[in-house]
Amino acid sequence: MTHVEKMWKTIEKAKKEYIGKRDGYCVSAKEVGALIDYSESHKYEGIFAAFNLGFIRGVRWAKAQKRKKAVKA
Secondary structure, eight states, X not given: OXXXXXXXXXXXXXXXXXXXXOTTOOOOHHHHHHHHHHHXXXXXXXXXXXXXXXXXXXXXXXXXXXXXHHHXX
């Protein structure tokens, strides 16, 4: 399996596993529009910006989940 095939498999797996469980983790239509606009003139940088945004929000989401568990304990 190629890296690209693994990428798509990971995306599909994440959709099945996390859709509906991502409270507070989302992207707005305005943000998507801004990323699309940026990507039109900065192709690769736009993709990297989207990736970085997702990564940073994922890290923040994970920290928030950890805090929620700590409060419940």
